[in-house]
Amino acid sequence: MSALLLSFAVLLLIGMLISERASRTVLSTAVLFLLGGFVLGGGVLGVVPISSGDPVVATLAELALFSVLFTDGMKVGFTDLRVAWRLPGRALLLGLPLTLVLTAVLAHFAVGLPWLESFLLGAVLAPTDPVFASAIVGREEVPAKLRHLLNVESGVNDGLALPIVLVLLAAAGGTEAGGWQLAEEIVLGVLVGVLVPLIVLRLERLPFLQAQHNLQPLLTVSIGLLVLAICTATHANLFLGAFAAGITVATYGPGFREEFEQFGELLTELLKLAAILVFGALITPAFLFQEIPWTGWVFAVLALVAARPLALLVSFLGSGLPRSQQIAAMWFGPKGFASVVYGLLVLESGISQADQLFHLIALVIFLSILAHSSTDVVVAKKLDQRQPLL
Template sequence: MPDVEPFSLVILLVAAALMVAVASNRLGQRIRVPAPALFLVVAAVASDLFPVLGQVPIKVDERIVTVALVFILFDGGMHIGFRRFRSASAAIVWIGVAGTAVTAAALAAAAHYFFGFDWRASLLLGAALSPTDPAVVFSVLGGREIAGRSGTILEGESGANDPVGIALMASLLAAGGGGLSAVAGGVGEFLLQMGVGAVVGILGGYGLMKLMRHVGLPNESLHSVRAIACAAFIYAAATMLHGSGFLAVFLAGIIVGDSRAPYKLEIERFASGIASIAEIVAFAVLGLSVSLRDVLSSGVVLIGLALAGLLILVIRPVLVGLLSVRIRLKLGERAFILSAGLKGAVPILLGMYILGSGADHAQAMYSIIFIVVLISVVLQGGLLPYLASAFRVPMRRVEQQPWALGMRFSDEPHGLHRFVVAEGSAADGATIADLELGEDGWISMVRRDGHLVQVRGGMKLRAGDSVLALSETAEAVAELFGPRA
């Protein structure tokens, strides 16, 4: 077995790199630099120091990032859930679709008129840089979660515009050429991808929910593996039917997010861990596929900086801001959403699509995408926590809770529900005795700031409390703890 030691060395290096990447999240919090930026820069430097690292074919990189994005979108959909999505669905769809289109068009116009790219290259560049990334936003907020409707819109928009941006890129690449026939073909391809992706995602989500609820497995750990495998299956099925697999897997995650199912908490944690690793992989692959020497000597640095400035200071605040006028938000929340359009894994993938297509100026466009993503994550991401504080965006700190005590049941405990008291809800500031839980309803447990609180009738609940309640009328009770309409 002569290759055992060399193969072990490969495993050692990969494992060490992964451990360093995970630990860099703590380092990023201390030095106030978002962790994704560290992955990006370190990987780019490594590819210059060790050129062999950057010799992976672009198709392989593209497939790696595709798989990573499937898990990121599935976890993002689960995090939103159907109840939260339904409360802001119109705003999410409007900003996710119209906002992406406007951003892509404005960037394309800037690339054509200011920097001399032809229209095809300009449209490809605009489509690549139009989607945003919720995972990067969460990583730079440092353990804080955006509360209320603004958080739902931000997460939903970032999840929705990823499939839209990818479908837009696929339509542009498939259209080729020019003229009305190419435009019509591109529009038809886009609508086909969105429609098929939505149908497969909804059917797949409900199918996965039924599977989780009614089909047991001999080992509890296998439930999490099955859910992730089903997400990959839904993506592949939609793609093979000429639909958007990314939209399908995002919608499937939303549908599964609120479902009550055995081992649901374990599934959510497993999916979140896989998505975190996937984000690391996506940024590392971008860094390894780019040579800093080539980027700095290619003459596109100023173009990348200019497009990043236009995107952050003009296009999103002004154009997307005009689209958001019809959405009911506080001024500070609106300003924060418009300043939080960070770039992440999807522009990386779309840049690889451009490279793989052999389009004119493909390498220059890929270098520009690298610069814009880096500026967005470092500068825009670094300022985001301060902007959130300045705009007084409602946030809550998500404390880690490494210790847990719980009970498991062989059958679903009917009537047992967990709620989180939303700010401004009927339960916020009310005593337990004053809550209208019905004749058979009562609160059995309250967790506040990570600690167990003794339940008494005169105890006042406050925003952020986790409540374990028994009630046969879940919908009515949920309205007490959720945000007011």
């Protein structure tokens, strides 16, 4: 644990010192932590000898995904969705299912996976995470319409894909919960995620219970921790609870969302980078070049360059979105942190194809972080920002 902490601290220091230059070049903090974990892991230097069964892996992944879904939910309150929903709606309601199906088809025919496992793989890899292409969503020269599309899509698709992953994983025999029990966990998670913030926000409006202004971010943190604790105690699905709680806070307490935004983003970023470091340490040279056949590499490349681009090409028909922005949106669908955690859920599920699925998931994410984090600045500089927000 001390070696992991020291490695994280050193990489974080290096990442922050080069962050200004990285924001203007193909350098990337995400790639730094991924490659850092790869080099420091058991397959190369052995400084951070972590295996998938270590408790720190599951705990860190769980906490990080909870934080990601909570902050993602706060980006997509109902009011935000009503303002400009057409393009994100196309990407979510048509592009996401099509990406899932196309990825499943590729997995079945390129790798030979059974159909159920192929669709599970498609569901795990369907969500996107523009944190790994931050120059696209964080630069003013990028058209606001495109930034809004990618931000809303990435904020919602993690939560939309999760129930599908859980249902398919249960169908494959990878969880003790099945049928009504699984439905109960999902519904209970959503209820906890909605009711807890509503109750806390209602209490905070009472004259004698108002939070001090400079402590309001901690009130939002307390809501998240309470949802986490209740979901854990009741066996409700804590990830859907986190997502529902974030949306509820954004909808009924927009002031708290604004106060929490910077603090929440920094906390989530720290947890993500730590999880990426651990994820990189799980990947060894043998993992990539001996344990994955050439058909797995073919699938991984096609999953990045064909599945999402074709799905969004269909989704954008008749949308009026400029072609350059369509191409940017089709390319910048990086496989991010949600896919990492969903992949770990599959690995620990015990299903017969778990190891093969995790290898394919890890390879796609590895290639995605390298490819998307290295091309975002180049593409951002070529985009025009004069397009109005729908």
